[in-house]
Amino acid sequence: MFANERRPGRPKTNPLSRDEQLRINKRNQLKRDKVRGLKRVELKLNADAVDALNELAEARNMSRSDLIEEMLMTQLTALRSREKSNFPRKPAFM
Numbered sequence: 001m002f003a004n005e006r007r008p009g010r011p012k013t014n015p016l017s018r019d020e021q022l023r024i025n026k027r028n029q030l031k032r033d034k035v036r037g038l039k040r041v042e043l044k045l046n047a048d049a050v051d052a053l054n055e056l057a058e059a060r061n062m063s064r065s066d067l068i069e070e071m072l073m074t075q076l077t078a079l080r081s082r083e084k085s086n087f088p089r090k091p092a093f094m
Helices: 018-035 047-059 064-086
Strands: none
Touching: 047 064
16 A cells, blocks of 8 residues: 555665665674674673673773673683682692
8 A cells, every 4th residue: 555655764775675684784794703703692681780881881982892801801811810720739649
């Protein structure tokens, strides 16, 4: 009924539907990430944690993703160094 009716707004510049465009863009993004050695990780956080991360990321002039990666890498480095100092111990019975 309204398929042929012209409406005001931005003209269609791409022959693909919006869903198809999103799918292609997502596929291309995943390819770019793979080339950069990135892997996708999803997690759920409460709103307070997200707000705090957003504020800190903005204060540091970085993306939230970069901030989370920096925080994780710092914590992993600290944990690894702690483990190295506690291990490898020879068992007492040897």
